[in-house]
Amino acid sequence: MTASLAELARYLPHLVLRTEPGDLEHYGRDWTRRWTPAPLAIALPGSIDEVQGIVRWANAHRVAIVPSGGRTGLSGGAVAAHGELVVSFDRMNKVLGFDAVDRTLTVQPGIALQAVHEAARGHGLMYPVDFGARGSCQIGGNIATNAGGIRVIRYGNTRQWIAGLKVVTGGGELLELNRGLVKNATGYDLRHLFVGSEGTLGLVVEATLALTEPPPPCNVMLFALPAMDALMRVFGECRRRLKLEAFEFFTDRALHHVVAHGAQNPFETASPYYVVTEFHENETEALAVFEHCLESGLVTDGVIAQSDAQAAALWKLREGITESLAKYRPYKNDISVRIAVVPDFLDAMQVLLTREYPDFDVVWFGHIGDGNLHINVVKPAHVSDADFIAQCETVTKRMAAILHAHGGSISAEHGIGLVKKPYLASARSEAEIALMRGMKRVFDPHGIMNPGKLFDP
Template sequence: MTDVHQTIVQQTIATLREALGDAQVLTGQAISQRHYSDWTRHAPACPAALILPRDTQDVSTALRICNAAKQPVVPQGGMTGLAGGAVPTSGDIALSLDRLRGIEEIDVAAATVSVWAGTTLQEIQQAVADAGYLFPLDLGARGSCQIGGNIATNAGGNAVIRYGMTRELVLGLEVVLADGRVLNLMNKMIKNNCGYDLKQCFIGSEGTLGVITRAVLKLAPQPGETTTLLCALPNYPSAVALLRRIQREAGTPQAYELMWQDFFRMGVSWLENPVPPMSDQHPLYVLLESSARRDVLEQVLDDAVGAGEVVDAVLASSHAQARSLWKIREATGEFPTRLAPLNFDISLPIGQIGDFAQLCRARLEQRWPGNRSVYFGHIGDSNLHLTVDCHSLPQPAPVLEIEELVYSAVGELGGAVSAEHGIGLLKRDFLHHSVSDEALAVMHQLKSCFDPNGILNPGKVLG
C-alpha cells in the first residue's frame, strides 16, 4: 500500500468512525482473525478496518462514504465460503453483517419468513420449524453460515433436487448499492411480473454488485417421516435410471447422494466401527431420503432390482441406522484433518457425469500415477464433487496444473466450473471454461452499472 493510499484509507476510517461510532469501526488487534479469511484459509489478511453495521442505514452510510473515497469494501457473512469470496487484503475495509441478525416475521398465510442477512441458517430453520414449516436449504455449515452469504453465493446443499437452489427460495430482498442507495425489493408474492426481477442480479453475485441486508424466503410444508435407503449399483447409467424410476413412482426424493467405490470405502474406513453395511466391491452407491410411504419405496426397490438397476440395498429400519448410513457420506467433514484436500465443486449434464468421472480419473492417473482422488455428489441436480488428496502427489503439489486439467475437462463436456460454492478468488481464472467471452463482457458491463468505482469485493468473480 502506497503512502497516498494509506492516507486515504486512514481518512476514510476516521470519517466512518465519525458517522457510525467507534464501536462500529474496528481496526488492528480489535479485529478477530475470523475476518482474515474463509474456510479455505486462503491468503489470510487483517483488513484495514472492520465495519459492524447495526441496521440497513448503517450499511448505506458506510458504503456511501467508502464509494466517495473509492475505498474497496469486502462484504462478509459467516466466513464459511469455499472459494475465497470474502477474503480481504490489508488495504480493504471488511463489512460484516454479524449484527444484522434476527427473524422479522413469519407469515403463516403466505408461507414466508422475513429475515436479516446476518441470521444463521440454523436459526431460520429452527424458527420456522416451530411454526410448522420447513426452510429447505440445508448445509453442513448451517450453524455458522449466514443467510445473506447463502443468497450471495446461491448456495446449494443436499435438498436441491427436491426444493431447488437458494435462488428458488428467495422471494424478496433489500440491497444496498455501492453508492449507498437502498433497493427495497422485499416481496411475498410468488407471482410478481412488475418489470425486471432485479433481485436475481444479486443472488449469486458474491457481494460484487450490492450488499444484501434483508430477505423474504419461501417456506415449504414439513415433509413428515422420511425413509433412508442405501443402494449398490452396477454402473452410472443405473444411477440415473433409478433416480427417474423413484421420481415417477414415489416422487422426487429429498436427497440423492451418489458415491463412487473409492469414496464409499474411505467413508466406511473412517467410521468408529468400520464395518460396511454391504459389500464394498460395487462400482457405485447411492444414499437417498424419501418421504414416500415405505411400502411404495419397497415396491420401487423390488422393480429396480428386477431391472438390474440395483444389486444390493439396505433400507434403514431406525433413525440410528439412518444416521450411521449418512455418516459414510458425511466423511467430507474429515477431509481437512485426514487429507490434504484439493476440492472441486462442478456441474455437468446429468447424463455425462459418469463419463466425466472416468475421463478425469484417467487423465489424473496418466499425469500423476498413483494419485488418490475420490468422487461423490448430488447428481440429481447435476452436481459432482471431486477431491484430490495432495499427499498422494509430488511435493509441492502442482495445484494449478491439477485445476487446469479438471476445469478443461469440465469445459469440454459443457459443464460449469462451480455448481454451488461460487467463484470468489479461487475459480476466477477458470471461469472462461464455462462462460463465453460475450457473456463475460456483459458481466463486466453489469458490474460497471451497479458499481462504477469498483469498490465492492474487488477481484472476486470477474477480477
C-alpha cells in the first residue's frame, strides 16, 4: 500500500478499500477491452461524507479519481489504466425515497437501472429510459453519459428525467442541484451540465428521478422495406398516425446474424431493410398504415404481433443483434445525424465501405426516429486481428469526416471517453472544446476528476 493510500485509510477508517489484483482488474475496466486495467486501488464509499473525504484526500495528494458505475460503457469512460483511484458506487445502491405527489424517486448512484424500473413499477409508475444493459449499468453512469436507448423517440434521454442531483465537485464541494423543482429560473443549470459530463467535473452521489405513467397497452409491427427512402416515408406515416413508443431499423446483414443465432425469420424473401415499431394499441389504424404502405410499395411485407409472445419474438430480431455479433468481437460505433440526413449519410458511408472495404461484413441498426445509427463490422476471416483493428481506425477517421460534413455526431449515446477522444473535434469546434477545458478547471481546479477522458487537459 502506498503512503498516500495508507493515509486515506487512516483518514476514513470505515471506507472499504480494495487492492487485490482481481479487484483492480475487475473495477479497472469497462466493456471496452483495449486498455490494461492498472488502478491504484478501489474505494467503495458508503456515504456522501466518505465521497467528500475521498475527494479532499485526492486533491491533497493529486491522485486522479475514476468514478465507476456498472462499467458497461463502450467508450472507455470508466477505464482506470494509470494508477487512478477507482470510486465505485456498488455499496451506494439504495432507493432513498419516493414522492407520490411529485412522482419522483430518490436514489443512490450505484442502483442498477433495472432496480429503478422495478421501484417505479412498485408505485404504479415508470422510469422510461431503457436499454440492453439495464441489469448491470448504474444510474450514476446513465447520468454521466446522458444514456439514451430504445424509448428516446417518445421519452427523451436520461437528461429529461433528472429532477435533482447531488454531486461532489472535483473541488470537493457538495452541491444540491435543482432539488426536484419543476421550475427554477435561478441562473446556470448545473444539473444539466453534470448530465453527460462523463465524470470529469465531479461525482454524482444522489439523484432524484422523475417518473411517469406507464403507456397504455402496446402492439408491435415488423416491416420489410425495399429502400432507405421508403423507410423514411414509412417512419413519417407511422409517426403521424400512430403513437410510437419505438421505431427501430436494421439491415439484412443484421437479420442474417440474429437468425443464425437462433431467432425466427418471419419472412420468406430477403429485403434490404427491416423496421420494428411499437405503438399504443390501435389495430385498425395500424392495419390501415400497413395496407397503405404495402399498396404504395413502401413496404414489401409485414407482420403485426397477435400475442405477447409474438411481440417478444419480433423485438428479439432487433434486440438480439448485439448478442448475435458478440462472438466476433466486432468493430462498433454509435453515431447520429439529424433524422432527415440519415439517407444521405448512409449513402455516403455505403460508397466509402463498398469502395475501400469491400470484404467487410457491415451491420447497421438503430434508432431512426432519433437519427441514431449503430454500425458493427465483423472481421473477415482472412484479415489478421491487427490489420482489422488498423483498418477500423481508418474507418472511424473517415466516418468522422463524413459525419462532420453531414452535421452529425461521432457519439450519439456512448459518450467520448477514451475511445472517441481523437474524434471529438469532428463534432465540437475548437472554441467549444477550449470552453469545456475552462469549465473543467472551474469545477476541478487540480484536474483530479477522470483526467484524460473526453479531452486532454
